[in-house]
Amino acid sequence: MVDFVRRIVSGNKARFKDTNLNLELDLVYLTPRVIIMGYPADGLESFYRNNRADAKRFLESRHGKNFWVFNFCPIRENSYDAAFFEGRVSRYPFPDHHAPPLAFMPLVAREIANWLDGAPERVAVLHCKAGKGRSGTMACTYLLSLERPPKPKAQHIAEATEWAQIHAEDMLQSVEHVEDASTSASIPPDTAATATPSSDITANSDDAVKAILELHTSKRMKPAGANEKPKQGVSIPSQRRWLHYWALLLAHxxxxxxxxxxxxxxxxxxxxxxxxxxxxxxxxxxxRMRFLRAASALIDRTGRGKTGSIEAGGKMMWISLARYDDAFVGLAERWERHTRDLGGNMGQLRADAAKLDGESLRDIFDDRGQWDKEKMVRSFARMGVLGEDSVQKTVDEDGKLWTYSLSPLTDNGWVNIRAALEKTNDGSQTDDLEVDVPASEANSIHDVTQSAQGRGIVLDATREVRVKIYMGQIFIGWAWLVPAFHMDQPCPTNNTTPPPATKFTLTRKQMDFPIGLGSALVDVEIEMEWVRPSEGARVQPPQRKEQSLEPDDVGFAAKLEAVAEGGVGGAAEAKQAADD
Known part of the structure; x- marks a missing residue:
């Protein structure tokens, strides 16, 4: 039974066998100095993940005291005392399946570089839960910050050959733009060029990211069989999008x-x-509709909420907007400025940046769990369907297509959505007002709809935001983005005319977890415009710490759909999502 569970958890990931120590670990050498592994667990979990003692024994046998662990798991998800690895642990927690706060990328890259530069024998060990998505994203973040691909040690002949095949010496200098529709950068071609001063820089950055991601996939994932679809190492589109943002930051x-x-x-x-x-x-x-109704009924019976009609053409589609805690991101950005190399190398730690207000970089996210004992993502606003013209039905050669235009909800608009969500599947009204909206969308910030004034939701252009789409209580998919990367540059001043509104489109493959009903998604178009400084608009809404937080993980309903709907394309994607 243990072996069966281990195989399910490991999925398509490569593993490492050490015959001298009689160990098999969920671990790979991405390079001779960068190791990615699954979570070092104890207790029952150690039977199907890495045994913590075995992981330590392996690292000390191979590398003595010359390893440093980088842990990306929030305490609420998985935790252990850093003393187990004699204090050689740095934590940068962010939720499973999510893109990190953008400022984490330079902080992690700089600390890894600073550690490895200390001695040629040193290695960096990165892990999250499955040792795939978050760890892969951060490992790729570090590798992208290198001016040249690292040269393998002489004893790693096989690795040296593979490395040379994947990385030409001029990889980061190449300007040939190779588009890969199946693993899109998620910066749509029609907006990528406007986000940077030079399309050559954008193309060069795209190529660098593509090459690093291919390296990670080649190391972390088992080769696909004859009739299997290749699995990506970093498979979540928003995480891949973040790597493109980082490449542009590195290129100034x-x-x-x-x-x-x-x-x-x-x-x-x-x-x-x-x-x-x-x-x-x-x-x-x-x-599919029969399974979705069954999923809704099960949600009702398990007390996880009530759902209204999910018939296509209804007005049950709505969107939740969320972001990381403002103070949490503010702290990360403060450290980013403090540790930034004065010479302009975004991946290099500044020499005099050891302390800030008496704390070191390795202390800010320590085992106290100030930021990650609870859920880390806060919902703050909603959008919905307003008016009869907001839902359109057309028919083309592929069948019926529904187009939903969603706008910021006014108070009355949200009341109407709530009233519909309070109905059960047979249309009767429920008296259980405690669960009138999905539990995952409990307010954590003052509702922006009270001050949206019908013009839109004001956001910090340089902060990450998550757009999460629902049909009733059924989760369709989400995407993280930083708006400024998709806007015409520079932002307007009071003396300049604002450019036209920006529209950019994310296809289904560029959305995170479009499973179940989301597998029918075609695309999502997001429309934004610059706000002139003279308007005096404030970011909406201000966050209030006393409110509850929104769950970070993929919702129960989405997982239920995917399992129930294996025959229509959801289960395979859900399984891969669970491995990230």
Whole structure:
């Protein structure tokens, strides 16, 4: 039974066997000095993940005291005392399946580089839960920051050959743009060039990211069989999108106001207004609808909430917007500025950056879990369907297509959505007002709809935001993005005319977890415009710490759909998602 569970958890990931120590671990050498492994567990979990004692025994046998562990798991997900590895642990926690706060990328890259530069024998050991998505994202973050691919040690002949095949010496200098539709960068071609001063820089960055991701996949994943679809190492589109942002930062081609020095006061930071989101989705077939109704009924019976009609063409589609805690991100950005190399190398730690206000970089996210004992993502606003013209049905050669135009909800608009969500599947009204919306969307910030004034939702252009789409209580998919990377640059001043609204489209493959009903998704178009400083608009809404937090993981309903709907394309993607 243990072997069966281990095989399920390992999935398509490569493993490492050490015959001298009689060990088999969920671990790979991405390079001779960068190790990625699954979570070092104890207790029952150690039977199907890495046994913590075995992981330590392996690392000490191979590398003595010359290893440093980088842990990306929040305490609420998995935790252990750093003393187990004699204090050689740094934590940068962010939720499973999510993109990190953007400022984590330079902080992690700089600390890894600083550690490895200390001695040629040193190695960096990165792990999250499965040792795939989050660890892979951060390992790729470090590798992208290198001016040249690292040269393998002489004894690693096989690795040296493979490395040379994947990385030409001029990889980072190449300007040939290779597009891969199946693993898109998630910066749509029609907006990528406008996000940077030079399309050559964008193309060069795209190639660098593509090469590093291919390296990670080649090391972390088992080769696909004859009839199998190759599995990606970093498979979540938002995490891949973050790597492209990072590549532009390294090339000094990111939006000019991002992490400006000296820092721009919060009230003067560039802002955008999110005005509309358009979702196009195919009509769900009767087979899928039966399973979705069954999923909704089970949700009702298990007390996880109530759901209204999910028939295509109804007005049950709505969107939740969320972001990381403001203070949490503010701290990370403060450390980013403090540790930034004065010479402009974004991946290099500044020499005099050991302490800030008496703390070291390795102390800010220590085992106290100030930021990650609870859920880390806060919902703050909603968008919904308003008016009869907001839902359109068309028919083309592929069948029926529904187009939903979603706008910021007013108070009355949200009341109407709530009223519909309070109905059970047979249309009767429930008295259980405690569960009138999905539990995953409990308010954690003051509701922006009270001050949206019908013009849109004002956001910090340089901060990450998550757009999460629902049909009733059924999760369709989400995407993380940093708006400034997708806007015409530079942002307008009071003396310049704002450019037209920006529209960019994310296809289904560029959305995270479009499973179940989400497998019918065609694309999502996001419309934003710059806010002129003279408008005096404030980011909406201010966060309030006393409110509850939104769950970070893929929702129960989405997982239920995917399992129930294995015959229509959801289960395989859900399994891969579970491995990230």
């Amino acid at each position: 081609a990111a939006p000019v106001d991002l992490w400006a020095e000296p820092p721009i006061p919060a009230q003067r930071r560039p802002k955008i207004r999110l005005t509309k989101v358009t979702v196009r989705i195919r009509e769900a077939g009767s087979f």
